[in-house]
Amino acid sequence: MTKGLFITFEGIDGCGKSTQLRLLKEFFDSNNIEYVEVREPGGTKIGEKIRGVLLDKKNDSMVPMAELLLFEAARAQIVEEVIKPSLACGKCVICDRFFDSSSAYQGYANGMGAQLVSSMNDIATGGLKPDVTFLLDIDPKTAYERRNNRGEEEDRIELMGLNYQDKVRAGYLEIEANEDRVVKIDAVNSPEAIFAIIKEKVWDLIV
Numbered sequence: 001m002t003k004g005l006f007i008t009f010e011g012i013d014g015c016g017k018s019t020q021l022r023l024l025k026e027f028f029d030s031n032n033i034e035y036v037e038v039r040e041p042g043g044t045k046i047g048e049k050i051r052g053v054l055l056d057k058k059n060d061s062m063v064p065m066a067e068l069l070l071f072e073a074a075r076a077q078i079v080e081e082v083i084k085p086s087l088a089c090g091k092c093v094i095c096d097r098f099f100d101s102s103s104a105y106q107g108y109a110n111g112m113g114a115q116l117v118s119s120m121n122d123i124a125t126g127g128l129k130p131d132v133t134f135l136l137d138i139d140p141k142t143a144y145e146r147r148n149n150r151g152e153e154e155d156r157i158e159l160m161g162l163n164y165q166d167k168v169r170a171g172y173l174e175i176e177a178n179e180d181r182v183v184k185i186d187a188v189n190s191p192e193a194i195f196a197i198i199k200e201k202v203w204d205l206i207v
């Protein structure tokens with residue numbers, strides 16, 4: 001039995017992940033490639049409850065350590081319940097955010113530090129790492145305008161503002177500089193041009 005490919009998507013809020021996730025799913029569907037799609041935080045019954053707590057605007061007194069532990073708790077659940085079993089039976093797993101989000105948001109932007117967050121990530125995942133991570137890189141102002149055009153209400157983390165998203169972006173760029181599995185793509189390009197890069201990389205890894 002072949003081992004499934006574990007693919008994650010990362011980037012600041014409004015970077016265009018959803019469109020690329022949709023295009024990848026269509027590509028897998030048309031090539032009869034079996035996959036499971038999940039998102040973080042969430043993706044399980046317990047994880048979706050934790051997501052509600054994390055994104056609720058009313059929880060504005062949440063301390064950084066509680067925030068980190070909640071993200072890691074949701075992660076531990078999805079890894080054991082969905083990701084590991086799916087990979088073990090040869091399915092691809094497409095994950096909308098994974099532990100790089102904790103490194104960029106909590107570790108870097110919240111200032112909890114790369115080392116602490118990396119240890120927590122390891123504990124929550126049991127050392128599981130993505131085979132490939134697509135980082136959609138965009139400047140926070142453009143991403144904010146995109147989100148604004150969609151007219152979506154901002155959640156607790158989006159409400160932290162442009163300065164915070166700038167730090168998150170810098171965190172992601174630091175991760176990319178140290179991790180070969182991360183493919184950085186300029187997200188101001190057209191969705192088609194971005195997907196061409198993703199498709200080529202995924203195809204290379206699958207065949």
Ligand code: TYD
Binds near residue numbers: 017055098
């Ligand atoms: P979501 O609505 O899923 O955002 P997006 O569509 O941009 O992925 O909300 C998830 C939010 O949680 C997003 O602002 C990123 C943040 N986040 C962290 O801060 N740390 C994490 O470990 C994860 C997985 C997400």
